[in-house]
Amino acid sequence: MGSCSVDGERLEMLEVGPCKDAYEMGVLIGRRFSQLIRSRVRRDLLLQNELRPFSHTPQSQPLLQLLFYNNRIKFPTYWDELLGTAAGSGVPLLDILLINFRKEILPFIPKEGAKSAIADDCSDVLVVGESMAIAAHNEDANVALVGHTYLIKGILPDGLFFVGYTYAGELPSCAFGFNSHGLGFTLDSVPPVEDEIVAGGIGRNFISRDLLEATSMDDAMNRIKSSEVSVGHSYNLFETSRRRIFNVETASRKRVSVYEVGKTPFFHANMYLHLLINQVQDENSISRQKRASVLTKESKGDFLSLLGDMDDKNHPIYMTGPLLHTLCTALIDLDEQTLSIIKGNPQKGDVSHVFSISPQKSP
Template sequence: MPASEALARRNAIPFLYTRGTHYEVGFDIGRTFSGIIHSFLAASKELNNVFLPLYNTEAGRQVYNETLRSVQTNFPQYVREIEGTADGAGVPFHKLFLLHLDDILPNVVKRGGSSTNAPIGCSTIVCNHPGEELLGHTEDALSPTLNHFYLVSAHVLPEPGLPQGRWKDTEERFTSLCYAGILPGFTMSYNHHGLVYSINVVSAATLVAGKTPRMFLTRALLSVEHFVQAQQVLRDKGCGAAEGFSVNMTFLLQEGDRLFHNAEVGPALPSAAAESQLNILTVSPGESFVHTNKYLRLAVPEIKGSMMESSDCRHKAISAHGEPENYGSIVNMLGDQTDPKFTVFQDKTDHVTTLAVGIFDCVKRTWSIYSDNPKKTEPIVVLPIQLKTDKK
């Protein structure tokens, strides 16, 4: 199908189970979803109209090379994963890596700004009430991304003899909703240590070359075993994040009361220490929390425009429902379309679309995924959250 021909929302989410080294898992993803990856690369206006032209300039190639060298040193296993995906799909590695650079290239080369300044992003709601321990999330993206995603459940095995990087190459088991050609971990995911999380993009005004792209830090979260380790990954001491983002998470195997955490992550600017800016908020029992696509606590300058306006509108629309108390209230909030311009569930514009909605139930240990507005449809799948403590 030509990339210019829009495909209506499909009630389908392809799912791959795979086991192997990082390269082998990446290769299986690329081989299995080759058609989806090729279609997305052809349809992506940001890749073809912004990233590739900048990549072909001296300044753009310098940003690309500096950042690639950094992740080859600190996260070589995830570079291998992208190489495997590129080889499996039969696409050039540099195109997939440019997607992982995201706004770093245009922001650094053009000294500020975003490739789109679009109201893209996601809305996340946490409800931490007795018997109702829930994390709900809308996965929003530019409209060409619609239908260009899939689920991956992977058992990653260390590959002897390769460089180990910052966090070593450890055995991993996880399930993640993935954008076509992008590393797992960037949307909503869980791992077998009990980490459940979702990601909100935040548009910091100043990004940095040679630092760690957020898609690598969110991928590294899939390996962590506990909250302290998650903070270490996000802080990325010795290098730091190149961009801004927010993580909403909890650990199902943590002892004591259920605690959710929101981590706001800011770029590691040259004037500061070589680590990410980090602010943590803990959501205790009886509390709730909402995060969209702007910083609520971390004092990081952001790009002004529709991303900020959209975040404010969505936050206001969710708050109008009152405190989330149960699964049904989260469904109503995430399906809200009352704002005339920027809705929580987005499908009224040609520019931005909600791809999927996910609700993690930490009591039942399930992950319900909707391919359309949850107020109007049933989940397309309800996945059990499988942990390492589960009996075989």
Template sequence: MTSNRIPLHRVQGTHYEYSYQLGQLTRESIRQRIANDFAYLSKLFHFIQTEYGQKLHRGFIETTRSIYPWYWDEIRGLADGSQVPLEQIVVLNFLNETRTVYRLLDEKKKLENETGEQGCTTVLINRKDTETLSLLHNEDHSSALYMTGYLVEADIQPSKYDNDQRDSPKEKFVAYCYAGSIPGNAFGVNVHGFVCALNGLYPDFVVADRLPRQIVNRALLSVKNEDELDKLLQSSPVAYGFCINGGFLRQKTHLLNYEIGPNLNENNQNYISKCRIINSEGKFNDDSDARNYLVHYNHYERLNHVIRQQKALDSSYSRWKRGKELGEIFTTADAIRLLGDHENEQFPIFRTSNGSDVNSVTLCTVHINFLTLQLEIYQQNPKDNKQPSITYNLRDIFSSE
């Protein structure tokens, strides 16, 4: 089941308790991640000690504690369990927002890989002609995470909040995690059969006093159905952008892709573009649906007219162009051929540590099969290494009742 590089941690308890356990189990990995990326992270650690940085994080924390206090408890638990300073754990969880604001305050300040070079590539396939219903995804990020990522299987019991007026959700899921970050912003599957994989999107602005991307991504692991997912995205004002790819194991008519971003024109509102991936037998809407498959990268494709994006998205557009050259996706083999491609040496789809962009790598490739209920992880290029190194039976986590 597990490998030396990507261990599986099983934890349980309240939101704080399970996260405290996770902090204890991953203490050395968190410290290794910070040490490996310290030249990059130290600038952000210093920034959040400034008056502006403190105000930015204070607004994010207050909003999180107001809307999702149980996920703030998870951040606290991770810090307490790992004995890593809370301020540093907060930076790791509010990373996209913190580094973007840091850069925007002074355009002369440059952070490596700040505009999409670390972003992921995702393929969604829903085809009747090849009997394929799958999500495949390259998880790309800093090379500092290559040896420190892990799977977590969490069984979380609800707690009382707001003077016993609210209960936190009862949750159970399996998810791939970055050391020092709460689950949610990579890929995962929950007990209700919701499958999701996330792509970073990069607006050229951050909205203060809203929810950091990581918090909303974490909340995805609690959703029970598509209506609840839509309501969550409408009621969770985001500070930054991201893309959701996924679907529900119970519902096999279509897969889902959402582009999300903050709406500057409306207070606490999000821009949301929803696309369904429909097979040849499904009822098709030309304005909002994709037929048979969809590939998503790290730039807005449908909300680009309303969200101002960062300028340097060369990696994302280069991968998009190469994907077009490789043609239509019929099978998982076609998807693996795309995800394993490294034809463009400067901006390959599958990234290795010896490439030109030495700080960005493909941490792993995942294939989630909605028909066989299996989650497969490839630790090396799946085009060259045909057998996954990890196979997880989703029946162990998914309740079909």
């Protein structure tokens, strides 16, 4: 599978496990990617200018204590994984926690000058028809993440495994991933207004890490629904064995809406489409949604062309900065049972990695 170039940096994959415990897995990941994690922390203006200063104020302490406590209690193994990542990379644990919980902390930072760069945008186009069953996903992120991602193949004690596209210093995966049950996901941020957000709830990074170990679509749904989320998220779940794709929108107070993707192509940017909730009106998402509605969506090539579209100069679907960048594109084909990672504009089809996502039996 090798490595590839992403803006001059190689997207590398670490195979890790089986480990004696989650802490050891975290240490091995942190040690292997210590330079990348340290570099991300140095370059992340959101951490430097907002998260870290806020964490040192008295008013942050009740929020952080509740957030850390609730997530440690619900997901002790993933918490240990983060402890190991901090130890292995030599990055202060607080910094590791702040970047993993950034979405759950930012809404509570006092407004003056805050939230200067909170956007994490992604675009997905999905279909399950007679001739094709595809999920195509642009992974868009803040400029600080350019060149600061890697792939983790985590082998579990039972021999099963997951693969997650991972932001440096974070749990696998806040982006996309799959496991050896033939189950996987891509993720889109969604923006509820502040009074829809519950302080100290479960973090989205922990839920998506948990999804990487789901054994079936029903199990994945239960893992999502059982978590008292703080902010909310949009999950595009796929299962190769049943050739099905679901879009699941979530919000605090256990609100969940499930939409099964069918033969009509379904485009999802960064806004709630079917969960009734008060949300921030994001011009970027609205523009991408409108643009996608008029583009042809009849073939795999059309999907990649759509995700590479730059017709709207202010709000292109494929992003090249200055703040937001499309880091890569993931193409999941349920009939071929493959997940391909495409570097650069997906219209050019420059594939760097191809993974089999067919279900595999436990050894």
